[in-house]
Amino acid sequence: MAELTGQAQAQQTTSLAPKTDFPLLERRVHDKRLVYLDSASSSQRPQSVLDAMDHYYENSHANVHRGVYAIAEEADAYYDSARVKVGRFIGAPNPATEVLFAKNATEGLNMVATSWATNNLSPGDAVLLTEMEHHANLVPWLMLAEQKGIELRWLELDDSYGLDLSGLDRLLDGVKLVACTVMSNVLGTIPPFATIAAAAHAVGAVVVADGAQAVPHLPVDVGALGCDFLAFSAHKMLGPTGIGVLWGREELLDAMPPFLGGGGMIRDVRKDGFTPSALPWKFEAGTPPIAEAVGMGAAVDYLSALGMQQVIDHDRQLTAYAQQALAKRFGDDVTIFGPEGTENRGGVLSLKLGDVHPHDLAQVLDQSGVCVRAGHHCAKPLMRRLGVNAAARASFYVYNDESDVDALVDALEQAATLFG
Amino acid sequence: MADLEDLYREIILDHYRSPRNRGELPTPPAHRTEGYNPLCGDEIVVFLQVDDGVVGDIRINGQGCSISQSSASLMSAAVKGKSVAQARDLIHTFKSMMSIHESRLGDAKPSEVFSVDRGSLGELAALQGVVKFPVRIKCATLSWNALAQGLDEIDHGIDGEIDGEIDGEIDRGTG
Numbered sequence: 001m002a003e004l005t006g007q008a009q010a011q012q013t014t015s016l017a018p019k020t021d022f023p024l025l026e027r028r029v030h031d032k033r034l035v036y037l038d039s040a041s042s043s044q045r046p047q048s049v050l051d052a053m054d055h056y057y058e059n060s061h062a063n064v065h066r067g068v069y070a071i072a073e074e075a076d077a078y079y080d081s082a083r084v085k086v087g088r089f090i091g092a093p094n095p096a097t098e099v100l101f102a103k104n105a106t107e108g109l110n111m112v113a114t115s116w117a118t119n120n121l122s123p124g125d126a127v128l129l130t131e132m133e134h135h136a137n138l139v140p141w142l143m144l145a146e147q148k149g150i151e152l153r154w155l156e157l158d159d160s161y162g163l164d165l166s167g168l169d170r171l172l173d174g175v176k177l178v179a180c181t182v183m184s185n186v187l188g189t190i191p192p193f194a195t196i197a198a199a200a201h202a203v204g205a206v207v208v209a210d211g212a213q214a215v216p217h218l219p220v221d222v223g224a225l226g227c228d229f230l231a232f233s234a235h236k237m238l239g240p241t242g243i244g245v246l247w248g249r250e251e252l253l254d255a256m257p258p259f260l261g262g263g264g265m266i267r268d269v270r271k272d273g274f275t276p277s278a279l280p281w282k283f284e285a286g287t288p289p290i291a292e293a294v295g296m297g298a299a300v301d302y303l304s305a306l307g308m309q310q311v312i313d314h315d316r317q318l319t320a321y322a323q324q325a326l327a328k329r330f331g332d333d334v335t336i337f338g339p340e341g342t343e344n345r346g347g348v349l350s351l352k353l354g355d356v357h358p359h360d361l362a363q364v365l366d367q368s369g370v371c372v373r374a375g376h377h378c379a380k381p382l383m384r385r386l387g388v389n390a391a392a393r394a395s396f397y398v399y400n401d402e403s404d405v406d407a408l409v410d411a412l413e414q415a416a417t418l419f420g
Numbered sequence: 421m422a423d424l425e426d427l428y429r430e431i432i433l434d435h436y437r438s439p440r441n442r443g444e445l446p447t448p449p450a451h452r453t454e455g456y457n458p459l460c461g462d463e464i465v466v467f468l469q470v471d472d473g474v475v476g477d478i479r480i481n482g483q484g485c486s487i488s489q490s491s492a493s494l495m496s497a498a499v500k501g502k503s504v505a506q507a508r509d510l511i512h513t514f515k516s517m518m519s520i521h522e523s524r525l526g527d528a529k530p531s532e533v534f535s536v537d538r539g540s541l542g543e544l545a546a547l548q549g550v551v552k553f554p555v556r557i558k559c560a561t562l563s564w565n566a567l568a569q570g571l572d573e574i575d576h577g578i579d580g581e582i583d584g585e586i587d588g589e590i591d592r593g594t595g
Contacts, residue, residue, distance in 0.1 A: 357484065358485075359485035363427065375461060376460075419486070
């Protein structure tokens, strides 16, 4: 279990969670310390999460909802309690019925674009998106536009990498659904989601939140956000791959047809039809990722022990340190695609260094053991808006500290020299 | 451990900083093919002027990482003025050099690996080091795939003004 590294001043130079809690961070690459700065893509797992999953497999695994014997009941208890734990983590009013386990955030968003849209979106209906969305919260709506002829509208970036809300009311006119990120995976921007949600509800629109970056890094409460759906993934929040969550308001989920058909989501099956199950099982067909749910629950435990306000404060401290270090070392040669300061942003730093291509940047950084992502970050419309094909991105999380930022800056200098 | 000097050799950096044969050719009579690497956003446009079975002129446009752009520049210098048959041979040789990685994945013994006529490669041999960085192989082969597609389309009389967009993963059988 995480031991809090202590007081606010200690957080300045140390990581929030001990690196030693994360076995993978012991690795060396190219004979250098591994400096992992790609948590926005996927995070690392603490030993406690790995232990929880192993313990489940070694002691209690059986299929859920199907067995009467002792370990089947144990498996049920593990799975159900993981669901409730995750639900409480996001402030769900009804965790036992509103938290749906899915493969990942992408699947969760696709569930809304299929199951919810089936009865709620008709040809010509309008959906409002933003140009900073990840493809997971774009492509399903683009698919609907192609298949069903729905109209897509866009909230655009303003001059400081936020959203331009000046035309919000006009854009919302007649809109049935608003899909928006709670934190951008490229810019780090945290848009004023609650404001957008309130405006959306005022015109009777439903609001879908992409929480893939936010839930791991910010205190998130679905009531405070005002969203009707929230999707997020375990592997970005210290949990295992292969599991994520779609949270939805109970009355919306009740009215939606099932997503996938199969066992576990039915009350009755006859040759001439079937009756779906009640929530949440209606949306969980087949054997779910039980061990992964256990892992996700353990990840929530770990994060809760740190405190989500501490998590975002720590991310922001590192971001500020990085912003200053980059400005000092590179001046105008570095461009950060994201807001200045730390108030409306999280610990995601996409940057451009001179004319060095992000791919080459990431390659040189790799030689120093520094892991950053280079590419379009599954946000091609955003890349176009920024006027680039690709960007290099560093992201911070609970196990990072200032020495990681120092390593990043030093390695960037090497890249500048090689390609200068 | 592969180090950066294997990847970023002087010739590569030279062709990246001063790419040869940049620009466009009027289409028609030239033929235009696009290549795109969706993983990282590398883009290549290859303009080919083929007359009487000879690559009379070639231009490269687009943007991307040092490997994709230098490979395109090296390619353009290598095929310009060659016959189409020679160009196809070069494509084949180059891609074999790049796909040595694949054969190693299958635990092939060194003798089973297709032996590459390095002599015919000239400056292109500088890109050898890319195979030690498998993720970058697609960067290096991007322009070559576009070239191969362009030559195929010219062969089949396909209108070169229509964007023939491919991604770097398609293995053109001839190459």
